[in-house]
Structures are given as C-alpha cells and as structure tokens.
Amino acid sequence: MTPGGGKLVHVAVGVVWRRGRVLVARRPEHAHQGGLLEFPGGKVEAGESVQHALARELLEETAVKVDPASMTPLIRIRHDYGDKEVLLDVWQVHGAVGEPSGLEGQPVFWLAPEQLSPEAFPVANRPIISALRLPDRLAITGNHENVHEALTCLASSRVTAQPELIVLRLPSLPPAAYAEVVTGCIETGGGQARGLLVHDHIELAQALPVAGLHLSWRRAVVLVERPVPADRWFGVSCHSGEELDHAAIIGADYATLGPVLPTPSHPQARGMGWDGFAAMTEQATLPVYALGGTAPDQVALAKSAGGQGIAGISWWWQAIGNGFIQETP
Numbered sequence: 368m369t370p371g372g373g374k375l376v377h378v379a380v381g382v383v384w385r386r387g388r389v390l391v392a393r394r395p396e397h398a399h400q401g402g403l404l405e406f407p408g409g410k411v412e413a414g415e416s417v418q419h420a421l422a423r424e425l426l427e428e429t430a431v432k433v434d435p436a437s438m439t440p441l442i443r444i445r446h447d448y449g450d451k452e453v454l455l456d457v458w459q460v461h462g463a464v465g466e467p468s469g470l471e472g473q474p475v476f477w478l479a480p481e482q483l484s485p486e487a488f489p490v491a492n493r494p495i496i497s498a499l500r501l502p503d504r505l506a507i508t509g510n511h512e513n514v515h516e517a518l519t520c521l522a523s524s525r526v527t528a529q530p531e532l533i534v535l536r537l538p539s540l541p542p543a544a545y546a547e548v549v550t551g552c553i554e555t556g557g558g559q560a561r562g563l564l565v566h567d568h569i570e571l572a573q574a575l576p577v578a579g580l581h582l583s584w585r586r587a588v589v590l591v592e593r594p595v596p597a598d599r600w601f602g603v604s605c606h607s608g609e610e611l612d613h614a615a616i617i618g619a620d621y622a623t624l625g626p627v628l629p630t631p632s633h634p635q636a637r638g639m640g641w642d643g644f645a646a647m648t649e650q651a652t653l654p655v656y657a658l659g660g661t662a663p664d665q666v667a668l669a670k671s672a673g674g675q676g677i678a679g680i681s682w683w684w685q686a687i688g689n690g691f692i693q694e695t696p
C-alpha cells in the first residue's frame with residue numbers, strides 16, 4: 368500500500384532502440400495520462416518478472432518480439448499522480464524483431480533521443496528522458512591553482528578519455544580565475560563550452576554558453592528551485608537519500624551519490640558500498656551517478672545497482688603540477 372492508501376502499480380516500461388531511435392506511442396485519450404506520448408509497456412502481473420511482463424506487453428501492444436534476457440535496466444521511477452501511484456521499471460531493449468504497429472489503435476513511431484520533448488510525456492517520464500540523454504560516465508576535474516595549467520590538463524585529459532560531460536571543479540581558483548578557465552573553454556570550443564558543467568558558480572552557468580551547472584550539496588541545500596533553464600543540465604552532489612530527495616525537489620536532472628567505495632583522498636572513509644548505493648537509488652526519482660572509488664569498468668555494476676553510471680576524477684584526469692586530487696566533491 369502507498370502512503371495515500373492506494374496500491375502501488377508496478378509498470379514495466381520499454382525503451383526499444385532501432386537505428387539510434389526509440390519507439391514511442393500515443394496513449395489513448397480515455398486512458399490515464401491520455402493523449403500524451405509514452406514508452407510502450409504495462410502492468411506487471413502477479414508472479415511475472417518485469418522483463419517477461421515487458422516482452423508480453425510489447426507483443427500485445429506493438430507486435431514486436433523481444434528476448435527478456437537481452438534487456439538491460441535503465442532507471443526505476445516512483446511517482447504519485449494523486450489519483451494513482453506508479454513504479455515505472457524502465458528497461459532498454461535492443462534487437463526487437465518485427466515492424467511495430469499499434470495493435471490497440473494507438474499511433475506508434477520512432478524518435479531520436481533529442482526529439483523526446485519532456486512536455487509531451489507524463490510527468491513521471493521526465494527522468495527517463497534525462498537518463499536516455501545523459502552519458503554513463505560523468506568526468507570531474509582535479510584541482511588546480513593556475514588557469515593555464517587547468518586549461519592544459521583539461522585539453523589533454525579530454526583527448527584521451529573523450530568524456531561527454533565534465534564537471535569543472537576547481538575549488539582552489541578564485542572566482543575571476545575560474546571564469547577565465549570557462550571563457551578559455553568557450554574560445555577553444557568555437558563559441559560554446561561543449562560538455563562543460565560549471566561547478567558552484569551559478570551566475571556563470573546562467574550567463575555563459577555552457578552545458579549546465581553542477582552544485583555541491585552546500586550550495587544546493589539552500590535552493591528552493593532550479594537555478595538554470597531547462598535547456599541546461601543541472602546536477603547536485605548528494606550523500607544520502609534525503610539529499611537525493613531535495614535534489615529532485617529543486618529540479619535537478621541528475622545527482623551524484625557517494626562515496627560508494629573508499630577513495631585515494633579519503634582511504635579511511637568506508638563508503639556506503641554498492642548495496643547502500645542500490646538502496647538509495649531505489650528510492651530516487653532522478654538519474655544517479657556512483658561517485659567515490661569508481662571507474663568506467665564499473666558502469667555495468669552501477670547500472671545494475673539502479674544507477675546511471677559512474678562519476679569521478681582519477682580515471683580520466685591527467686594531473687600535472689599541483690593538479691592532484693585533494694578531496695572528493
């Protein structure tokens with residue numbers, strides 16, 4: 368039973384991929400959340416696994432055949448619509464066989480991830496769309512006290528690891544020097560700092576062409592709403608379930624959660640472990656990166672624990688000079 372006294376409806380939801388696009392359908396007007404777009408799926412029946420429920424629903428609703436064993440978990444979202452509380456259990460599906468058609472009269476079509484407009488879907492789907500667009504590795508810079516060295520490290524680390532999103536975390540730099548690094552990245556990026564998330568300097572993320580804003584918990588805790596527009600990423604560093612709840616309330620698109628494992632900078636801190644991480648992401652309503660002692664070879668592990676992937680410094684940052692890791696974010 369849910370806090371409201373109703374029953375939690377467990378829904379198997381499929382993100383079915385084909386040639387870089389995903390399958391969507393329009394919900395019938397009379398249905399719950401009618402008229403909006405959805406990813407195909409439906410209720411998990413008693414005694415059924417989520418994967419088998421999804422395979423059954425995809426066949427019944429869209430005529431495509433999928434192998435339950437080939438599905439991979441994307442995210443689980445619990446959402447209370449007021450009239451109904453749902454747990455959307457979302458899985459990615461590759462290798463679906465057959466041409467889809469709306470067997471219940473619903474239009475079905477393929478859309479590229481950048482065509483998935485959050486407003487066209489039920490509210491509970493927004494984190495799913497973020498999870499589809501976000502990479503599975505979130506790179507965080509090490510520290511530097513010098514603008515030139517920070518830019519040099521950033522350029523060389525980027526070439527080797529090719530991260531899509533980078534949190535520019537340079538806590539030792541005074542604000543003016545930090546702004547210089549950001550504008551340096553914008554210049555070399557031909558007018559925009561591609562993939563760059565400004566750390567803690569809210570006004571820079573609002574004013575400059577960067578990919579978004581990442582806030583430390585101490586900055587995020589005082590906010591009551593999202594500080595950047597919807598076309599920028601907004602992430603928060605969290606360390607507990609309560610912090611994840613607050614991040615979701617202020618409109619964060621993703622969070623980092625850690626430390627999961629002991630880190631080189633804090634070897635004495637035991638970390639929450641993968642079980643602790645899984646328990647917290649289970650309750651979260653936004654994509655969550657595992658941070659602290661994690662590396663890209665643990666992306667699959669992080670995903671199986673309900674995470675978006677891993678975040679961190681040491682696996683990609685090529686420190687020079689004083690650019691060694693001094694503390695975890």
Ligand SMILES: Nc1nc2c([nH]c(=O)n2[C@@H]2O[C@H](COP(=O)(O)OP(=O)(O)OP(=O)(O)O)[C@@H](O)[C@H]2O)c(=O)[nH]1
Pocket residue numbers: 376378379380398399400404405406407408409410411451453455489490491492
């Ligand atoms: N299939 C699907 N359901 C979704 C999505 N997003 C979302 O909030 N839901 C909600 O999940 C619930 C279950 O969906 P459903 O109506 O497809 O399930 P069903 O066919 O087994 O049930 P029904 O017999 O009541 O129609 C609905 O309340 C729906 O609004 C989504 O992307 N896909």
